[in-house]
Amino acid sequence: MEFLSNIAMIMAKYGHLFLITGIGYTLLLSAIAVVGGSFFGSLMALAKRSKIGVLRGIVTAIVEVVRGTPMLLQLYIGVFVFPLIIPPLNNLPYIYSCAIVLIINSSAYVSEIIRSGIEAVDPGQMEAARSLGLTQRTAMLSIILPQAVKNILPALGNEFITVIKETSLVSTFFAGDLMTSYLKVKGVTYLTLECLTITGVLYFALTFILSKILKAWERSMKAHA
Amino acid sequence: MLDIKNIYKNFGDNHVLKGVSTTIEKGEVLTIIGVSGSGKSTLLRCMNLLEEPTFGEVWMEGKLMTPVDPYLHFDVIRASNTYKALAAQGMGDEEAIHKIKVEDLLKEKHHGRAEGSEFSALMKKIYDENHIDINLGRQKMGMVFQNFNLFNNKTVKENITLAPVKIGVQRLKDAKKRGEAVMKTKADLQAEADKKAMVLLERIGLQEKADVYPSTLSGGQRQRVAIIRALAMEPDVMLFDEPTSALDPEMVGEVLDLIKDLVKSGMTSVIVTHEMGFAKEVSDRVIFMHDGVIAEEGTPDEVFNHPQNPRCREFLSKVLY
Numbered sequence: 001m002e003f004l005s006n007i008a009m010i011m012a013k014y015g016h017l018f019l020i021t022g023i024g025y026t027l028l029l030s031a032i033a034v035v036g037g038s039f040f041g042s043l044m045a046l047a048k049r050s051k052i053g054v055l056r057g058i059v060t061a062i063v064e065v066v067r068g069t070p071m072l073l074q075l076y077i078g079v080f081v082f083p084l085i086i087p088p089l090n091n092l093p094y095i096y097s098c099a100i101v102l103i104i105n106s107s108a109y110v111s112e113i114i115r116s117g118i119e120a121v122d123p124g125q126m127e128a129a130r131s132l133g134l135t136q137r138t139a140m141l142s143i144i145l146p147q148a149v150k151n152i153l154p155a156l157g158n159e160f161i162t163v164i165k166e167t168s169l170v171s172t173f174f175a176g177d178l179m180t181s182y183l184k185v186k187g188v189t190y191l192t193l194e195c196l197t198i199t200g201v202l203y204f205a206l207t208f209i210l211s212k213i214l215k216a217w218e219r220s221m222k223a224h225a
Numbered sequence: 226m227l228d229i230k231n232i233y234k235n236f237g238d239n240h241v242l243k244g245v246s247t248t249i250e251k252g253e254v255l256t257i258i259g260v261s262g263s264g265k266s267t268l269l270r271c272m273n274l275l276e277e278p279t280f281g282e283v284w285m286e287g288k289l290m291t292p293v294d295p296y297l298h299f300d301v302i303r304a305s306n307t308y309k310a311l312a313a314q315g316m317g318d319e320e321a322i323h324k325i326k327v328e329d330l331l332k333e334k335h336h337g338r339a340e341g342s343e344f345s346a347l348m349k350k351i352y353d354e355n356h357i358d359i360n361l362g363r364q365k366m367g368m369v370f371q372n373f374n375l376f377n378n379k380t381v382k383e384n385i386t387l388a389p390v391k392i393g394v395q396r397l398k399d400a401k402k403r404g405e406a407v408m409k410t411k412a413d414l415q416a417e418a419d420k421k422a423m424v425l426l427e428r429i430g431l432q433e434k435a436d437v438y439p440s441t442l443s444g445g446q447r448q449r450v451a452i453i454r455a456l457a458m459e460p461d462v463m464l465f466d467e468p469t470s471a472l473d474p475e476m477v478g479e480v481l482d483l484i485k486d487l488v489k490s491g492m493t494s495v496i497v498t499h500e501m502g503f504a505k506e507v508s509d510r511v512i513f514m515h516d517g518v519i520a521e522e523g524t525p526d527e528v529f530n531h532p533q534n535p536r537c538r539e540f541l542s543k544v545l546y
Contacts, residue, residue: 127275128374128451132388132458133364138395142387146378 006194014185018198022181023206025095029167029177032099034160037106044111045118059111066108072169075101079173098170102163109159117152118144150221157214161207168203178202226251226493227366227462230297232271232281234264241267242278243517249462249495254488256496256504258528259514260540265497268514269466272495273366274359285365286461288357293348295340296326304347305331305340364392367455371467373447375439381450382435385425385457386418392458393418418457425453429483445476449483462493469500501544505529513537 011018047059066074078101083089089097121144129139171179182199186192227249234242241264249255257265270276272283274290282297283290295301302308302322307330311321325331331340376384393414401407426432429449439447448468455463465484469477481503488494488507498504504511504525511528513521513536521528521537532538 122372122374122377124370124372124374125376128368128370128376129388130360131273131275131363131366131368131370132455133360133362133392134388135360138391142391143376143378 003194006191007198010185010189010191010194010198014181014189017181017185018178018202021176022178022199023202025176025180026164026167026178026206029095029099029102029170029175030160030163033102033106033163033167034110034156036099036103037110037159037163038156040103040107041110042114044107045114048111048115049118062104063108063111066105067112071105071166072172074105075169075172077101078104094173095170095175098173098175102167102170105166106159106163109162110156113155113159114148114152117148117155120151121147153221154214154218157210157218161210161214164207164210165203226253226286227272227495228282228284229268229272230282230284231294232268232278232283234267234271234276235279241517242271244281245514245517245519246281247512247519247522249493251461251493252491254494254496254507254509255512256498256508256510257512257514258498258501258504258540259520263514264517265514266466269464269495269497272464273363273368275368284355285357285362287355288362289352289355290357290359290362293351295331295344295348298347298351301344301347301351302326302331304343306344307331307340309341364458365461367452367458367460367463369448369452369455369463369465369468371470373439373444373451373471375442375447375451375454377439380436380438381426381431381442382419382422384439384450385422385454386415388454389418389421389457390414421457422453425457426450429453443476444472445479448472448476448480452480452483452487456487462495463487465494465496465498467497467499469498499544501529501541513540515540 044059044063047055048063050056075098078097079094082097083092125143125147126139129143130136134142167177168179170177171183174180174183178199182195186195189195229245229247229249232242232245233240245264245268247255257268259265267276271278271281274283278291280294280296281291282294293301295305299322302325303318305325307325308321311324312318316324375381376387379387390411393409394411397407397409397411397414423432423435426435429452431446431450434442434446434450439450442450452463452468468484469480472480477500481500484494484496485503485507496504496508506525508525511521511523511525512519513528513532513534515534515536521532521534528537529541532541
């Protein structure tokens with residue numbers, strides 16, 4: 001019983017830190033990562049399909065490095081190493097450095113999602129379009145991409161959910177997300193288990209609700225196909 | 226009308242076509258038969274450059290669609306450094322050309338530099354004088370695929386009108402750029418294309434399917450829509466790549482009947498097919514492909530009733546028709 005009353009006490013006293021600051025920053029960071037990631041990821045997917053070998057090589061290297069190293073390590077580099085190389089970054093609050101790293105990380109994954117989404121469209125569709133005399137560009141824009149989007153959007157939703165969980169790593173730098181709230185409240189109350197429970201429930205609620213929304217949306221999209 | 230000159234096609238080490246030449250005349254119906262893997266589909270796909278030939282040229286109505294193949298132009302070979310070197314050694318003209326062709330001695334095949342400026346200038350001249358934009362060439366060739374390849378994200382009517390409208394709009398833009406007076410709008414083009422699509426759909430009795438998506442159609446219906454989609458571009462030649470191979474048996478008839486209709490109306494056609502009875506009935510000329518070359522060629526009577534090539538005889542004895 002003491003456990004529950006402790007939780008109630010924490011929520012009464014520090015609820016805003018979890019619900020407003022924590023969730024707010026977590027969602028904001030995730031949204032920035034996914035939106036920025038989608039933008040740069042699309043460009044990278046384009047670069048990966050380009051005829052210029054060097055461009056393809058660079059992008060492939062970025063994707064492989066980002067996917068092959070831990071997110072935490074990338075955050076350390078973004079927060080501590082980049083300011084050494086680029087001095088103006090020195091005065092940047094950690095949350096900005098973290099957002100940049102999250103965008104780069106997300107771009108790599110999103111570019112793969114987009115690439116495989118495009119490649120999953122039956123090559124016969126492109127052949128048919130080209131055989132009618134349409135240009136590569138027109139065929140891509142009016143035939144391939146609309147079909148690829150149906151493959152891409154659900155996977156992009158999953159990426160959003162993954163990113164929500166991964167943003168917890170920025171708490172290493174006290175950047176202000178939900179996990180940072182946990183660290184702060186735990187620090188003043190010494191009630192580790194209670195704080196962990198609150199944080200866990202909140203993360204689960206976030207991702208669960210989001211995945212339900214995505215499912216419903218996916219279903220409505222399929223119905224219109 | 227459609228000239229295929231000495232086409233080679235390699236997929237890596239796999240040599241699928243090994244020098245195929247033929248000419249399709251206006252109004253002619255050519256069928257290509259042969260076992261699986263003999264290169265007949267690849268040959269058809271080389272005709273509208275869905276596969277780019279490794280060597281050889283494709284000419285559509287007197288216009289070059291592929292890069293220039295120097296081996297097909299003696300004057301180009303004579304302009305090459307390789308030829309000049311051989312001539313300097315005292316080799317005769319015919320012998321030198323033969324040696325270069327057989328031993329594939331020209332270093333830069335399509336964009337000559339290693340063969341000297343005279344060679345590259347001549348290559349460029351031939352190309353500039355004869356080539357046609359590949360998309361323009363393809364607009365004159367309708368293609369029908371084994372797997373229909375209807376656009377899944379478009380309705381039946383949109384499938385038929387998409388290309389004519391997009392290409393029409395592009396032409397209007399180009400005309401405007403050249404400063405010509407443009408009377409039509411995109412809406413006019415769409416209206417025209419819609420009207421034509423409905424006429425074509427009526428021809429195959431599917432007008433009530435105009436606004437449904439292809440996934441709701443049967444295989445036979447899809448293939449018939451694919452055929453009229455190609456016809457909507459008003460092509461000069463139709464290429465059929467095993468149009469009935471992916472169909473349930475009971476649907477083969479309706480598709481073959483439509484092709485027969487088309488052929489009877491005088492449409493120049495090239496048909497790759499396994500339907501021997503059909504080939505015999507509609508063709509003006511039949512080609513039997515074997516191992517990447519034309520092994521037998523002639524009228525349906527010659528090929529089906531009096532085949533000379535032993536491979537062709539064996540093939541025909543194995544297939545029922």
